Amino acid sequence: xxxxxxxxxxxxxxxxxxxxxxxxxxxxxxxxxxxxxxxxxxxxxxxxxxxxxxxxxxxxxxxxxxxxxxxxxxxxxxxxxxxxxxxxx
Numbered sequence: 643x644x645x646x647x648x649x650x651x652x653x654x655x656x657x658x659x660x661x662x663x664x665x666x667x668x669x670x671x672x673x674x675x676x677x678x679x680x681x682x683x684x685x686x687x688x689x690x691x692x693x694x695x696x697x698x699x700x701x702x703x704x705x706x707x708x709x710x711x712x713x714x715x716x717x718x719x720x721x722x723x724x725x726x727x728x729x730x731x
Contacts, residue, residue, distance in 0.1 A: 667707050668697070674705035678714060688713070 669677060674694075675685035685705075688694040694713050697704045 665707075668704040669707070669710075671696070671703055671705055674710055678710055 666673075671685045671689065672682050675682045680688075685694070689696055689705075694705060695709050697706055
């Protein structure tokens, strides 16, 4: 019985490791929109405005995972800044 538990733990460790190995580094604009929870059209607006940078690979347009993270962090910084400037003394 104890051996079975160890084998199950090992199985879950392998599953976790293989999931980590499949972490996406880039997305299509549509996939990137899904990842951060916005509409596809909003994603294209952000790209057109220069708020989100894309990478071209041949004819494919890719949004890097790191760029999505950078964008979301910039939103958080902007919120913190606006909180400080709108505070009543």
